[in-house]
Amino acid sequence: MIVVTGATGQLGRLVVDGLLESVPADRVAAAVRNPGKAADLAARGVEIREADYERPETLQRAFAPGDTVLLISGDAVGRRLGQHRAVVDAAKAAGVARIAYTSVLYADTTPLALAVDHRGTEEHIRASGIPFTFLRNGFYTEVYAASILQGVEHGAILGSAGDGRIASASRADFAAAAVAVLTGEENGDKIYELSGDTAWSLPELAAEVSAASGRTVVYRDLPHADYRQVLIDTGLPEPAATMYADIDLDVVRGALSPTPGELSALIGRPTTPLRESVAAILKEA
Ligand code: NAP
Numbered sequence: 484m485i486v487v488t489g490a491t492g493q494l495g496r497l498v499v500d501g502l503l504e505s506v507p508a509d510r511v512a513a514a515v516r517n518p519g520k521a522a523d524l525a526a527r528g529v530e531i532r533e534a535d536y537e538r539p540e541t542l543q544r545a546f547a548p549g550d551t552v553l554l555i556s557g558d559a560v561g562r563r564l565g566q567h568r569a570v571v572d573a574a575k576a577a578g579v580a581r582i583a584y585t586s587v588l589y590a591d592t593t594p595l596a597l598a599v600d601h602r603g604t605e606e607h608i609r610a611s612g613i614p615f616t617f618l619r620n621g622f623y624t625e626v627y628a629a630s631i632l633q634g635v636e637h638g639a640i641l642g643s644a645g646d647g648r649i650a651s652a653s654r655a656d657f658a659a660a661a662v663a664v665l666t667g668e669e670n671g672d673k674i675y676e677l678s679g680d681t682a683w684s685l686p687e688l689a690a691e692v693s694a695a696s697g698r699t700v701v702y703r704d705l706p707h708a709d710y711r712q713v714l715i716d717t718g719l720p721e722p723a724a725t726m727y728a729d730i731d732l733d734v735v736r737g738a739l740s741p742t743p744g745e746l747s748a749l750i751g752r753p754t755t756p757l758r759e760s761v762a763a764i765l766k767e768a
Contacts, residue, residue, distance in 0.1 A: 485665050486512040486546060486579075488534055489555030489569060491520040493625075494585070497523060498553060498665075503507030505666050511671030514545045514552075525530040537583050542573035553661055556586070557603070560597050560726070561679040567604040571589075575611045583616040583664050584608060588678055588741065590619050595734045596726060614672060621678035621746075622739055624651040624760035627688065631764050634692045641703050642686060643710035649681035650742045653755035653763075660749045678739070679748040679754040691761045697729035707732060 485502060489495045490513030497644040502511050507526030515521045516535035525531050534545035534556050546552060552574050559565045567584075574582055587593060601619075608615045634640040660677055683691075689702035704712065707728055714724035733739070747753050 484510055484530070484547065484550050484551045485553070485562070486532070487555065487665075488514045488536075488545075489552045490524065490529075491515045491658040492555060492558075493663065494654055494658055494661075495555050497554065497655055498661045499529060499554075501658055501662035502665065503527060503529070503619070503695035505662065512550075516541075517635045536563075536570055539569050539573065542569055543745065544580050546574050546577035547680070548576065548578035550574075551581045551665055552579050552583070552669065553665055554582055554584045554604075556584070556601065560600065563600040564603040564607075567600070568607050571604070571611050571613070575613055579613060581614045581669060582608060582611075583618055583661065585661070586617045586619045587620040588619050588676055588739065590617070593738050594736055595738050596729055609672075614669075616669055616672070617674045618636070618661055618664065619674060619676050620657050620660075621741075622649060622651045623654040623657065624679070624757060625654050625764065626651070628764045628768075631688070631692050631761060632768050634689060635696045635698055637767070638699055639701050639703045640692065641710060641713055642685045642691045642731050643704055643705050643707045643728055644685050644734040645704055646684045646686065646729035647731070647737065648684050649675050649734055650680075650682035650740055651750050651760075652677070652679035652746055653760050654749060655756045656746060658671065660746055663751075665751050674742050675745050675749060677749070679741055679757075680742060680744065680747050681754075682740045682742055688757065688761075691758055691763075693762050694724070695765055697757070722753050 512530040514532045514534035532545045533541045591600045686702040691698040711728035
C-alpha cells in the first residue's frame with residue numbers, strides 16, 4: 484500500500500488525487516487524524532486509517548509491513564519534531580518498506596528557523612534505518628496568496644526581503660513530485676532539492692499582480708522590525724510574525740533562491756510559472 488499521512492490537508496489531497504490517476508484505489512491509504520474529514524476519499528475507494536501524530540496509539544495501527552509511506556510534515560512548527568518521531572517509530576515497528584518525507588530545501592544548511600524540525604526529523608529517519616526519500620520542498624507560490632490579495636486591495640505588497648529571490652513552485656508541482664516518488668522505482672536513500680525553475684523577487688511579484696489584476700500594485704520594502712510590527716498589527720501572533728519577518732531576512736540571504744532543476748526533472752515538465760499561479764490565486768479569491 485501507498486500510505487499518505489496528512490491526506491486531508493491541501494498537499495495531501497493533491498497527492499492522493501495524483502496517486503489515483505496512476506495506481507488502483509485499493510493500493511492507496513489515507514492516514515488522517517480526523518477520518519470524518521476523509522469521507523470523500525473513502526467514497527473513491529481509498530482505505531482510511533486513523534493516524535494522529537499526537538496519539539501514538541493510533542500510529543501503531545496506521546502502517547503495515549511493506550507499506551510505502553509519505554509522511555507529510557505537520558503544521559505545528561516547534562512541536563512537529565516529537566510528532567514526526569512518533570510517526571517514524573511506528574513506521575519502523577510496522578516494518579514499512581520506504582518512507583518519503585516532505586522536508587525543506589537544503590534542510591541541512593538552510594538558515595530558515597522552520598528547518599529545525601525538518602533537520603531533526605531527517606536525522607530520526609536516517610537513524611531508523613528505513614530506506615528514505617527526502618522531498619526537500621522550497622516554498623509553495625500559494626504561501627504568497629495573502630500578500631497577493633492584500634496587494635490588490637491596498638495597492639502595495641509589503642515585505643522585508645528587498646531584491647531577494649524565491650524559486651517557488653505551485654503546491655500541485657510539489658504534490659506531483661511526491662506522486663512520482665511514491666509510484667516510481669526508488670532504490671536506496673534519495674534526497675531531492677525541489678524548487679521552481681525560475682526565481683522571482685517581491686518587486687517582480689508586485690509587477691505580476693499589477694499585470695494580472697489591472698490595478699497598480701507596488702512592492703514596499705520595510706525594515707525588518709517595521710515589517711514584523713505590520714504583521715502583528717494585522718493580527719498575527721508575535722511568534723508567527725517574527726517567523727515570517729525572519730523568513731524575509733533569509734530570502735535576502737538566498738535561502739529560497741536556488742534553482743537546481745530537480746523538481747521539473749522529477750515531474751517531467753516545467754514547474755508552474757509565477758504568472759500562472761498568481762492568475763489562479765486571483766481567480767479563486
Ligand atoms: P495544510 O493544508 O495545513 O495541511 C496540514 C496537514 O497536516 C493536514 O492534513 C493536517 O490534518 C495534518 N496534521 C496536522 N497536525 C496533525 C496531527 N497531529 N496528526 C495528523 N495530521 C496532522 O498544509 P499543506 O499545504 O498541505 O502543507 C503540508 C505541510 O507542508 C504543512 O503541514 C507544513 O509542514 C508544510 N508547509 C510547507 C509549505 C511550503 O511552502 N513548502 C507551506 C506551508 C506548509 P487535518 O487535515 O486534520 O487538519
